[in-house]
Amino acid sequence: MQYCPSVMSGSELPHHPHRLSDALHFLSRFITRPGSIGSVWPSSRQLGEAMIDEIAMQPGDVVVEYGPGTGPFTSVLKERMPKGVEYLGIEFDPELHRNLVRRFPGMRFHHGSAEETPEILAHHKLGPAKFVVSGLPFANMPPTLQRKILKSTRDALRYDGTFRTFTYLLSTLNPSTISFRRLVREHFHEHHTAKTVMINFPPARVLSYSRPVQGD
């Protein structure tokens, strides 16, 4: 099982009044659905910033977020996205989805699975995505599901699109993390480790992939 508790420092709390209630809500969803939630604590603001770092977004671009949860990456996106960018969050958990809709008015959330991103984009009359940022617990997933979501992601991205995800430093040598990293490289022409974020418990590494491989 994978855990992603963040460090809640005293200096961080005043800027993030939702942090404690988010964490408790997240924990309660983990108890209900440990497999698909995959962590007991939401990611830190710092990890959210690293996930979005240096992504150029223009008005008209489509940005998709997988598994927004309680919204640590969503908050950063909300601040950084230029006006006119089309955001779509895809959240599998019905209660987290309801909470996101309440908490981020004006942003669009779909209750569904990242396995069906091209169909979900079509349903919302949106074109291919420039950027997909993922909070999914890939290391907890069976390879068949990892493969299905990666294919869906590749098919949903523009030819010059970028996919970002993260892994925990502690799980770098886990067989499921190794096989996920091998699998994701098969779906993209370019990949690099964007950043390591220590202010997240456990510390995490952001992985960035671009130029999806075309195919079936």
Ligand SMILES: C[S@@+](CC[C@H](N)C(=O)[O-])C[C@H]1O[C@@H](n2cnc3c(N)ncnc32)[C@H](O)[C@@H]1O
């Ligand atoms: C590890 S939590 C991360 C939440 C948040 N992004 C963060 O970093 O704190 C994983 C999230 O992915 C959602 N999720 C799991 N499987 C999913 C799927 N197939 N499609 C969309 N969301 C999914 C879970 O409900 C949960 O909100």
